[in-house]
Amino acid sequence: MAAPDNIDAPPILTVEGMSVDLKVPSGMLHAVNKIDFSVRPGQTFCIVGESGCGKTMTSLALMRLLPRSAKLSATRLNFDGHDLLSLSDHAMAELRGDRLGMIFQDPMTSLNPVYTIGNQMEEVYLRHRKSGRREARERAEFMLQRVGIMSPALRLKQFPHQLSGGLRQRVMIAMTLMCEPRLVIADEPTTALDVTVQVQILQLLTKLQEEFGMAIILITHNLGIVARMADRLAVMYAGKIVETGSALDVFTQPHHPYTQGLLRCMPTHDHGAPATRLGSIPGIVPSLVGDIRGCGFANRCDYVRDACRTGDIALRELPDGAAYRCVIPPDEALARPAELATP
Amino acid sequence: MLRFILGRAVMLALVAVTVSFIGFGLLRLSGDLAAVLAGETATAADIARVAKQYGLDQPLYIQYLDWAGRALQGDLGKSLFTHEPVTELILARIGVTIRLAFSALLFALVFALPLGVIAALRKNTWIDRAVLTLSVLGQAIPSFWLGLLLIYLFGVILRWLPISGSDTSWHFVMPTITLGLGTMPALMRLTRTGMIDVLSSDYIRTAWAKGLHPLSVLFKHALRNAVLPVVSLSAVLLGFLLGGSVIVESVFALNGIGLLAFDSIKRIDFPVVQSILVFLSFCYIFLTLISDIINARLDPRIAL
Numbered sequence: 001m002a003a004p005d006n007i008d009a010p011p012i013l014t015v016e017g018m019s020v021d022l023k024v025p026s027g028m029l030h031a032v033n034k035i036d037f038s039v040r041p042g043q044t045f046c047i048v049g050e051s052g053c054g055k056t057m058t059s060l061a062l063m064r065l066l067p068r069s070a071k072l073s074a075t076r077l078n079f080d081g082h083d084l085l086s087l088s089d090h091a092m093a094e095l096r097g098d099r100l101g102m103i104f105q106d107p108m109t110s111l112n113p114v115y116t117i118g119n120q121m122e123e124v125y126l127r128h129r130k131s132g133r134r135e136a137r138e139r140a141e142f143m144l145q146r147v148g149i150m151s152p153a154l155r156l157k158q159f160p161h162q163l164s165g166g167l168r169q170r171v172m173i174a175m176t177l178m179c180e181p182r183l184v185i186a187d188e189p190t191t192a193l194d195v196t197v198q199v200q201i202l203q204l205l206t207k208l209q210e211e212f213g214m215a216i217i218l219i220t221h222n223l224g225i226v227a228r229m230a231d232r233l234a235v236m237y238a239g240k241i242v243e244t245g246s247a248l249d250v251f252t253q254p255h256h257p258y259t260q261g262l263l264r265c266m267p268t269h270d271h272g273a274p275a276t277r278l279g280s281i282p283g284i285v286p287s288l289v290g291d292i293r294g295c296g297f298a299n300r301c302d303y304v305r306d307a308c309r310t311g312d313i314a315l316r317e318l319p320d321g322a323a324y325r326c327v328i329p330p331d332e333a334l335a336r337p338a339e340l341a342t343p
Numbered sequence: 344m345l346r347f348i349l350g351r352a353v354m355l356a357l358v359a360v361t362v363s364f365i366g367f368g369l370l371r372l373s374g375d376l377a378a379v380l381a382g383e384t385a386t387a388a389d390i391a392r393v394a395k396q397y398g399l400d401q402p403l404y405i406q407y408l409d410w411a412g413r414a415l416q417g418d419l420g421k422s423l424f425t426h427e428p429v430t431e432l433i434l435a436r437i438g439v440t441i442r443l444a445f446s447a448l449l450f451a452l453v454f455a456l457p458l459g460v461i462a463a464l465r466k467n468t469w470i471d472r473a474v475l476t477l478s479v480l481g482q483a484i485p486s487f488w489l490g491l492l493l494i495y496l497f498g499v500i501l502r503w504l505p506i507s508g509s510d511t512s513w514h515f516v517m518p519t520i521t522l523g524l525g526t527m528p529a530l531m532r533l534t535r536t537g538m539i540d541v542l543s544s545d546y547i548r549t550a551w552a553k554g555l556h557p558l559s560v561l562f563k564h565a566l567r568n569a570v571l572p573v574v575s576l577s578a579v580l581l582g583f584l585l586g587g588s589v590i591v592e593s594v595f596a597l598n599g600i601g602l603l604a605f606d607s608i609k610r611i612d613f614p615v616v617q618s619i620l621v622f623l624s625f626c627y628i629f630l631t632l633i634s635d636i637i638n639a640r641l642d643p644r645i646a647l
């Protein structure tokens with residue numbers, strides 16, 4: 001739990017009823033299905049779930065960078081006072097890279113191979129701050145120092161292929177922070193990196209968050225990372241958020257059978273070891289094409305009952321903004337024996 | 344860089360030897376040169392005398408070494424028909440051919456790059472299909488037919504442009520269009536696929552995520568990467584244009600290398616054909632060298 005849980009501050013991001021539908025040959029794929037969450041300033045909000053559950057589509061939707069075949073809808077999508085649904089493309093581009101930044105999964109391919117690090121970092125600043133070249137260069141040098149890169153002046157003149165994966169991800173982070181965004185979305189920022197480098201990058205994100213005070217949406221399939229970083233978290237399954245709450249609540253008192261299953265698969269004694277993966281629960285994720293009747297987890301759930309297969313499963317609200325989506329009431333959900341991990 | 348140039352120099356020498364030797368052999372096999380030179384009414388004795396005079400009675404490798412030795416000293420021999428030095432013949436005409444080749448390539452690129460980019464941006468829409476249809480047409484229409492069509496339309500009916508010769512820049516307009524239209528489709532398709540590839544790459548997503556202006560994303564970030572293969576293809580096409588504009592040169596009576604080669608082949612003017620062959624292969628290697636240098640300048644990952 002890196003930063004204080006600013007439960008009282010108004011959210012910087014509010015997402016209500018957000019869906020992403022993709023047109024695919026076999027029909028309509030509901031990649032993200034009416035999700036709600038909010039992120040407060042300075043907070044680290046983790047979205048965790050197995051591969052294919054809609055994490056990347058969620059982050060691209062927030063950036064309005066979805067592929068052409070995708071349709072975004074929401075009842076409310078507000079970032080820092082801007083309605084992201086009605087914002088013009090131009091106004092959206094002005095937010096991106098300035099107030100709202102994104103770090104991608106693969107640092108090896110996320111930087112343009114034909115331009116120097118300096119060029120790529122400076123252009124963000126030149127675009128959003130309308131500053132002179134000198135100022136942009138100084139800012140880039142400063143940011144490289146902040147992400148722990150030695151001899152920044154030299155690195156600025158180098159091309160991406162001259163840097164290791166870990167260094168490139170540091171450069172990506174520095175580039176994203178050039179204009180001090182209020183919210184950074186990091187989509188599996190360490191998945192492509194060596195385990196030792198993963199830990200360094202996570203530590204760096206925590207340090208930078210203390211320094212610059214931005215909120216982070218950290219997307220991962222790794223519960224170890226969630227345990228280490230999250231203030232609040234949302235567990236996603238088949239395009240839906242099935243459980244959300246403060247990291248402490250969800251880790252100590254998981255209510256949803258899927259969350260419980262995930263935590264049971266997680267080794268108890270080495271938090272933060274980024275080797276912990278999801279997906280050790282038997283069974284397969286249902287197809288996201290077409291409508292799923294009832295609970296999407298039903299075919300893998302040990303507690304499935306008739307009520308699970310009909311209609312939408314209602315959200316059950318808990319204290320402190322926690323909630324889960326399951327037919328089982330809280331007392332019964334908590335009564336189940338489980339060897340749980342503590343965060 | 345030095346190693347790269349040295350390597351290319353060695354390659355140049357090897358190709359020169361290979362091409363000239365194969366060319367030499369093929370030309371000699373293609374007909375009895377002495378019989379042609381001696382004329383249709385010549386007797387067997389006449390032919391033997393001519394063969395002896397030109398050294399054609401010697402074994403092939405002696406003839407080749409003989410030729411190569413003189414070529415190395417800059418003496419490419421004389422035309423068997425006009426008796427002018429081959430060097431002068433080539434130099435007198437190369438200007439026209441180079442001018443035509445470059446203007447045709449420029450014409451092709453001026454249309455291929457924007458059309459390729461537009462087709463990529465509007466992938467699978469009617470615009471994309473229209474551009475592709477145009478490119479298929481451009482490739483399917485034979486250049487002599489297109490040339491004649493242009494001559495008929497702009498030269499004969501409208502009388503806007505001169506129809507033959509190479510005296511003014513106006514004379515190059517129709518040949519350029521004819522040759523350029525045939526060259527454009529390959530460049531356009533390569534631009535299109537390159538652009539489609541690059542536009543779906545991670546670093547372009549990064550560029551959008553940085554909030555850059557769309558023009559900056561498309562032209563600074565995408566096009567520079569997409570044109571890398573286009574540069575290489577341009578060099579190859581330019582080589583074709585230098586050597587392969589025979590039809591266009593004859594349709595428009597442009598006195599270039601193509602026409603010279605064509606005429607010389609017809610009358611088995613051996614020294615001229617042989618020299619043009621070697622000259623063009625040199626052009627080829629030189630052009631790939633230039634394109635490699637340009638690519639290395641565009642792409643920092645390439646170290647020469």
Ligand SMILES: Nc1ncnc2c1ncn2[C@@H]1O[C@H](COP(=O)(O)OP(=O)(O)O)[C@@H](O)[C@H]1O
Pocket residue numbers: 022023024029031049050051052053054055056057058067069288
């Ligand atoms: N471009 C696309 N076209 C069609 N379907 C896609 C596309 N990208 C992702 N999907 C589908 O959308 C769902 C969610 O994908 P994604 O958000 O990438 O998952 P995650 O990031 O959680 O692994 C998956 O079922 C995936 O197959």
Ligand code: SF4
Pocket residue numbers: 256257258295296297298299301302303304305308313325326327328
């Ligand atoms: S709704 Fe039913 S199937 Fe779904 S998680 Fe709850 S108990 Fe299991």
Ligand SMILES: [Mg+2]
Pocket residue numbers: 055056187188
């Ligand atoms: Mg993903």
